[in-house]
Amino acid sequence: MFIRKRLLKNIDYFVLAAVLSIVALGILMIYSATHANPGDNNGDPFFFVKRQFIWLILGLVAMFGMMTIDYQVFSRWSKKIYYFNLFLLVAVMVMGRTSLGAQRWIEIGPFALQPSEFAKIFIIITLATHLEGKIGQLKTLKDLLPALLHVGIPMIFIMKQPDLGTSLVFMAIFFGMIIAAGVEWKPFAILCGLGTAIMPLFWHVLKDYQKKRLLVFLDPNVDPTGAGYHIIQSKIAIGSGGIFGKGLFGGTQSQLNFLPEHHTDFIFAVVGEELGLLGAIFLLSLYFIIVWRGIKIASEAKDSFGTLLAVGVISMLTFHVLVNIGMTSGIMPVTGIPLPFMSYGGSALLTNMMAIGILLNVCIRRQKILF
Numbered sequence: 001m002f003i004r005k006r007l008l009k010n011i012d013y014f015v016l017a018a019v020l021s022i023v024a025l026g027i028l029m030i031y032s033a034t035h036a037n038p039g040d041n042n043g044d045p046f047f048f049v050k051r052q053f054i055w056l057i058l059g060l061v062a063m064f065g066m067m068t069i070d071y072q073v074f075s076r077w078s079k080k081i082y083y084f085n086l087f088l089l090v091a092v093m094v095m096g097r098t099s100l101g102a103q104r105w106i107e108i109g110p111f112a113l114q115p116s117e118f119a120k121i122f123i124i125i126t127l128a129t130h131l132e133g134k135i136g137q138l139k140t141l142k143d144l145l146p147a148l149l150h151v152g153i154p155m156i157f158i159m160k161q162p163d164l165g166t167s168l169v170f171m172a173i174f175f176g177m178i179i180a181a182g183v184e185w186k187p188f189a190i191l192c193g194l195g196t197a198i199m200p201l202f203w204h205v206l207k208d209y210q211k212k213r214l215l216v217f218l219d220p221n222v223d224p225t226g227a228g229y230h231i232i233q234s235k236i237a238i239g240s241g242g243i244f245g246k247g248l249f250g251g252t253q254s255q256l257n258f259l260p261e262h263h264t265d266f267i268f269a270v271v272g273e274e275l276g277l278l279g280a281i282f283l284l285s286l287y288f289i290i291v292w293r294g295i296k297i298a299s300e301a302k303d304s305f306g307t308l309l310a311v312g313v314i315s316m317l318t319f320h321v322l323v324n325i326g327m328t329s330g331i332m333p334v335t336g337i338p339l340p341f342m343s344y345g346g347s348a349l350l351t352n353m354m355a356i357g358i359l360l361n362v363c364i365r366r367q368k369i370l371f
Contacts, residue, residue: 066357
């Protein structure tokens with residue numbers, strides 16, 4: 001069913017404007033970070049910008065598609081979505097492309113899709129369906145186990161890739177949504193306590209590069225030319241920007257290629273260096289608008305399913321922003337989590353635009369409209 005004009009009046013244009021502003025700034029910063037490095041962009045200074053723009057167009061189409069379908073339909077498709085999600089994650093293990101020691105991508109023509117990114121959307125939809133009938137009934141740890149298992153199965157496949165960052169995003173979505181579902185404090189506290197207690201055991205299942213990331217988080221100078229290099233260069237870039245920054249295209253760490261992954265995971269460091277503290281505050285203000293309006297949309301949803309969907313989206317985006325900016329600033333370990341709408345990457349941008357589509361879907365249908 002296509003969106004009627006009456007429904008369009010209910011769109012939260014603050015969210016839409018904030019998202020498009022971040023995307024525009026992101027494309028500008030991607031160009032700034034990559035145009036001077038011909039070895040990385042096949043000699044075309046607009047190589048990454050062109051590809052990101054193509055993904056943006058696809059993302060806008062996907063966002064509109066997610067808005068068009070009444071979100072209650074997602075609930076009816078929940079089981080199929082969940083199994084399709086597992087199918088994609090298994091397919092990655094069988095036929096996925098390996099890069100930088102991780103097997104996360106499926107190649108489709110000239111593009112590489114990352115199913116673990118789309119898994120975030122799938123888990124928000126399916127977990128919302130699971131929790132919809134359990135509002136106010138999560139009173140014991142036993143009541144939480146089905147939901148934990150629901151999230152845990154795809155998490156295991158993702159950790160096998162390995163992709164620790166996305167696994168942590170799943171946990172952020174899980175905790176945000178069970179809180180919205182009215183979990184009692186006692187089972188919640190027990191679950192948090194158990195998670196904290198078994199956390200040291202995960203050290204033995206981490207890959208060597210993941211262990212190094214945790215060690216250099218505590219002291220980057222342990223391996224300044226290896227695992228700690230990203231953090232050191234990122235902190236230099238952000239710190240050297242000062243209040244007003246060095247100016248667009250004027251960053252030395254990014255322009256001279258000292259800062260690794262400057263157009264993907266560490267793009268916030270480019271913002272801090274070139275646009276300074278004021279640019280960083282402006283970007284954070286845009287994210288704040290999305291989170292603030294997202295919470296408002298969740299509180300005004302016409303049903304519990306809509307509330308859970310909105311909370312899942314906001315939990316995912318908030319966690320991404322906090323962890324990415326935290327790792328580029330050196331106050332969190334490097335996890336490879338991209339900055340929403342800013343970092344270069346087709347799967348991530350497409351996923352985030354779909355998430356905004358779900359959020360706006362809940363918003364425009366917050367009132368029962370008669371035709």
